[in-house]
Amino acid sequence: MIHTRVTKSGLHLGVFLMNNLINFYAKNGLITDAHKLFDEMLVKNTFSWNIILSSYAKSGKFDKARWVFKEMPERNSVSWTAMIVGYNQMGMFENAISMFLEMISSRVSPTHFTFTNILASCSSLEALDIGRKVHSFVVKLGLSSYITVANSLLNMYGKSGDRDTAKVVFDRMTLRSTSSWNMMTTLYTQSGRLDLALSQFEQTIERDVVSWNAMIAGYNQHGFDTDALVFFSKMLKESCYVQNGLHSNAMELFRLMIDEGPKPNNYTLAAILVVCSSLASLNNGKQIHSVSIRSGEDSSVSVSNALITMYAKTANIEGARRVFRKISWRHDTISWTSMIVSLAQHGLGEEAIELFERMLYLGVKPDHITYVGVITACTHVGLVDKGQSYFSLMKKTHSIEPTPSHYACMIDLLGRAGLFQEALDFIEKMPIEPDVIAWGSLLNSCKVHKNVELAAIAAEKVLRIEPDNSGAYSTLANVYSASREWDSAAKTRKLMKDRGVKKEQGFSWVQIKDKVHIFGVQDGLHPQRDAIYKMIAELWDEIKKLGFIPDTESVLHDLDEELKEQILRHHSEKLAIAFGLISTPEKTTLRIMKNLRVCNDCHSAIKFISKVVGREIIVRDVTRFHHFKDGCCSCRDYW
Known part of the structure; x- marks a missing residue:
């Protein structure tokens, strides 16, 4: 111990030096040594007490922190704020707010640092009413000009869903940081106002990776995968990770960034996982997952949430479940929403609804995207009454005003059930x-x-x-x-x-190793065309023996039956499946992607094919995933 050496040397340290020594021990986690030195002090000032108080509070030792707080001969704003900070770090936000209220009752004036932390408590609890009162107090004390306080207000109003007041706070800021701009951009993307988000983004002078990620995540959440991909590419180019025009493929850009750029952080990893989701690239997604584990970023909530979406969009719902279970103690609203939306997309409506109910039971407040997910889940399994009840619950219980997306979901729910009136x-x-x-x-x-x-x-x-x-x-x-x-x-x-x-034009694609193979209707351009068409012919004969009858009504032209059947046989998804079968080992799950809705004939044929080849075949079309196995589909023919 440094103190031991000082004592042996016969030197006497004054209060100032002793405080610095205690602070050194506390900051390095040597709390016991710090307290021992504190006890040896003949003269202590408020700063001495605050150091010990803060060290206990920040380490979660609240019994000792409360004891120190109680024994203090004099408390100042730092003392009260130390307790608030400690409570926040341990997730005890209600206690933090109680401490703040007690501070006010004791006529101790909060500082800008106090307000930054108590607003964080309000944000975490989405306690809008208390947050507004704190805001009034901030204005009264003239502390709203501090950027940290204004940013905390933005965050609080944003997380509480009060976009209008957040905009007022932002407009009144005389100084803004990049974080200020980023929070407004994120607020607009989360509420579905991508036009306003883009405008905000373009006005941001000093963009960082958070700025870009906000736009990428916003486009991805609302189904604009191509825009998300374009933004990711622009991000890497503008950030000087690669030279303009060096690569066009986002995965190549990311690999180059790993080789030549800085270590990828959680924002960059989350962004590239969005790209993997957009491309439905499971192999690349798994590689990024490995990178996140090696870099220690897999524990980041943003990366975990992106992993859930990536696995779900690449037809690996079990992978999404595993990630969700792994972060069970750190779930936020986005985590729950990502999993609910994922289950809905895979036709697992009952499981999505069960998860939503569990989310409500645990007191996690859903957002507007959560409700899009759970109503979609009801649509995919035909639970009209349940979907209607959730639509009502959204506004009455959670004060979420329906957006055009919610109204479209309800129309889809009723229409798919044939309830046109x-x-x-x-x-x-x-x-x-x-x-x-x-x-x-x-x-x-x-x-x-x-x-x-x-x-x-x-x-x-x-x-x-x-x-x-x-x-x-x-x-x-x-x-x-x-x-x-x-x-x-x-x-x-x-x-x-x-x-x-x-x-x-309709097309389907399948990824074999690191290459994506794309097929159109009656496509004859693939190098392995003959082998593909041979496989199709063999499958056609086999499934007909099992009772498959081509749905010639799916050919929407006035042609003779034989020609219709020939067209049906060579639909893009069937060609992609045939190529997948000749290119992968037996029993391997096939994952096929299609840009349009799968037709009735292909849906029926793939059920039979899955039985003939003894494989699970997963098809992602424009609306959902279909899991074909042993002659059945997960959608139960309701899609």
Whole structure:
């Protein structure tokens, strides 16, 4: 001990030097030594007491901290704040607030550091009412000009969902840090206002990795995977990790960053995991998971949440479950939401609902994305009453105003169940104008149930808002074709052509090792075309023997049955599956991705194929995952 050497030398240390020595021991975790030295002091001042108090509070030894606090002959703002900081670090936010209220009652004036910490307590509890009172006190004491205090106010209002007041606080700030801009950007992305988020992002002068990650995560959460990928690429280029134009592939950019740039932190890892999710690249995602473990960043909540999404979007729901279970003691709202949304996407509606109920039981407050997830879960398993009850609960219990996404989910819920009158009544009562997604949801439901009349109305509504929406033309034409109204289908396609609207082409892809193989309908360009077509022919014969009957109604053109069957046989997802079968070992799970909704014939055929080959085949289409195994699908033919 330094003190022992000083004592042996015969030197006498004054209060100032003794305090510094105690502080040295405390900061290095030698609390026992610090307290022993403290006890030996003949003269102590408030600073001496505060050092010991702070060391106990920060280490979670609150019995001793309270004892020191009680024994102090004089307490100042530092003493009270030390207790508040300690409570916050241990997650005891209610105690922190109680301590603050007691501090005020004792007529001790808080400092800007006190307010920064008590606002953090309010943020963690989403205690908006208390936070507003603290805000009033901040203004009264003239401390709102401190950037740390203003940022804490932004964080508190943001986490409590009061975006308007957060904007007022931001606008009144005379000085802003990068964190100030980042918090507003994040607030907009979380509330679905990506336009405002982008504007905020572009005004941020000094962007850091948090700035970029906020936009990447926002685009990803709201389904704009391509934009997320573009932003990730821009992030690495602007951050000088690579030279412009050196690589176009995001994974190559990331590998280069590992080789030549700084050690990836939790924000960068979370961002690249978003890219893996967008590309549905499980192999790359696993590699990033390994990188996060080696760097110790896998314990980060942001990385863990990104891992949940990555595993779910790459068709490995069990991997998502494992990550979720591993961080059970650190779940935040995003963790719960990520898992609920993941289960919903995989058609595991009952499990998603059970998890949501558990979340509520544990007192974790859901956000608007959580409700999108749980209502979607109800949609995928046809639980209409349950979905309606959650929609009501969202506003009445959690004071979350429905967004266009929630209204679209409800229309989808009712439409998929064939409750078209109820869906129309719901639209009629909506306090906002239905958007493209809302009418598009109804249009897709009309396709499932072959409701020609309502499909025409829904398509007209979509095209009135978005005249170049190719999906509306295609879906309406398909509804007409499925109902054998060939003239109406032809007129719709001609109208689409005359207006210069191009149909989105369907394609499927499968990743074998590190290479992605993409297939279109009747694709003959792959180097292994002959082997693929041979496998398709063999599978076709085998599944027909088991009772498979081609759904020629899925061919939406007026052709003879033989030609229709030939077209069906070579749909993109079937080609991708055939290639996967000849390129991977037996019993290997196949993961196929498709950019459009899987057709009825492919859905039926893949069920039979899974039985013939004895493999699980997972297909991710534009709306959900289908797990085909032993002749059955996880969606139970309700999609």
